[in-house]
Amino acid sequence: MPETPAAAPAALLTHAQSVSSRIVDDIVTLVGHETSSYDLPALASGLDLLRDLTVQRLGRPDREERHPGGACGDTLTLTYEGTGPGHLALVGHYDTVWPTGTLSGWQQPEPSADGREKLSGPGIFDMKSGLAQGIWALKLARESGTPLPTVTFLFNGDEEIGSLSSRPVIEATAQGVDATLVLEPSAHGAVKTARKGTGIFQVTATGVESHAGLAPEDGASAITALAEFVVAAAAVADPAQGTTINTGLFKGGSGINVVAGHATAGVDIRVSSAAEQARVDAELDAIKVSDPRVRIDIDHAWNRPPMTLGPASVPLLTLAREVARSQGRPSLPDTAVGGASDANFIAALGLPVLCGMGAVGNGAHAKGEYIYPDTIPEQTALVAGMLGGAAEGGAWAGR
Known part of the structure; x- marks a missing residue:
């Protein structure tokens, strides 16, 4: 891959396209293990699977901590030291709203009216695709050779029931980094800067x-x-x-x-x-x-609490748009949505955060939720490009 800064974002997209089928395989692996918010044994083994997948793609982390969730799923933080300045958190939940056993009766949808392929499964849109894309984003950014910030992954197993045990870990992690990207699904490709x-x-x-x-x-x-x-x-x-x-x-x-x-x-x-x-x-x-x-x-x-686009997050949105533009997207819209996420906690602290950095698709919490596999490369490359941009420090002017 080209190593010049100007060429790197576009090259990341090309690289993501070349490994798209492998990213899909990892998404399918995660979806194939059900992780209902209320099934503690399934959550425990699902988090083990997610950790093992992360290690397979990125190697052993430099720091790792598993925070017991009690009556909720555990929260795992994995930190990979960077080669440049800065520290970024990638946050995502591995629990789903679907009861254990849902997968056995799940049907794949027909392609959309314009012939685009859809891929469906319990939790695939909300939000296991985002987890896999985040892991691969760091892998692709590393392989580009560009300087990178330190990256901390935070995987929590209780978001769908209010992040009752993980909230303190999320807030502490966000306070210890320069900015946070939440890998929740996008709003039809738009990033989410306001939530109820x-x-x-x-x-x-x-x-x-x-x-x-x-x-x-x-x-x-x-x-x-x-x-x-x-x-x-x-x-x-x-x-x-x-x-x-x-x-x-x-x-x-x-x-x-x-x-x-x-x-x-x-x-x-x-x-x-x-x-x-x-x-x-x-x-x-x-x-x-x-x-x-x-x-x-x-x-x-x-x-x-309600989430709004605060002054600390504006430079982060600017960085996202610059990366998207360099990768050939004519625009990267942002939007407000009715659903809440763990980004609400971070925004309420006045810290830089963007949400909706994950999948493109539809049907969160609905039978038949799906993603568009053809959007996986650009969503993964967007996060990878932001990691490279983060090491330059420009995104943190507001802090």
Whole structure:
């Protein structure tokens, strides 16, 4: 490969194209091992597989630490010393939303209307393709001969359930590097510079049990009251401001002939600003139900803060666009999306971060999620080119 700085980004793309089938093989290997967020044995062996694959492609890391996740999947950090200045983190989760056993019934999709091949599998889009592409990005950048920063990979196994154990590791890692690239899937090729904040609220209704036939008037139905609450909560949403509220889980009662004394609901909340977060908190607390004998308790569990494109991240976006342009892309758009990721934590600290550096495809969390294999070379080369650019130091002018 050419070693001159001007030629390196374009040569990286050519190299990525030549090894694209090998990158696909690694993606298929990762997808072939299911890693549901709730299956600890599968997560443990899946992380072992991911570590072994990284070592096969890059050799043994200079530093390695496995952080126990307790009730969640472990978090693994692998650091490879660079040949130039700077330190970059590549972050991605290996857990998926899919229950163990989903793979056996999975079907491959037909090509798209324009004939483009699709490749499907549980977690292939969100986000095992990004993991493989990140590993190969460092491999290709190394083989180009250009000076590179130190690179730390962070693989966590609990992102889909809120990064409950990995958040401190993510934040500490991000604070110890110059910038972070999150290998989540792209938005149809665009990088993600803004994401909504998320709340995972648990709402509990405590009523009074009684016999539904003999003495219904003695009871105070927790189910009825909670149903009133979730309808009122839905009205607090303001889609024009980017605020959505979805009750996704509802449980209650002890028997069909018993006025329910207990009920719970799980509520997913998405907001685009801290102001909306405060408004939602206040308005949910103000909801009243018709039967005063039922107590409503709300666990205001804000999981991820809103992410915006802060001043520290602007030079990183500029670098990404420069690399994309040098590799023949006419443009590299950025966008805001409704989903949250581990990039939210990093952005909230005021640190440089870009998200959506991974796969191009569609269908996250949907049966039939897929990637376009023909985009793997350019996405891998983009990250590889940014690693080379990072060693020049220009991306960190904002810190």
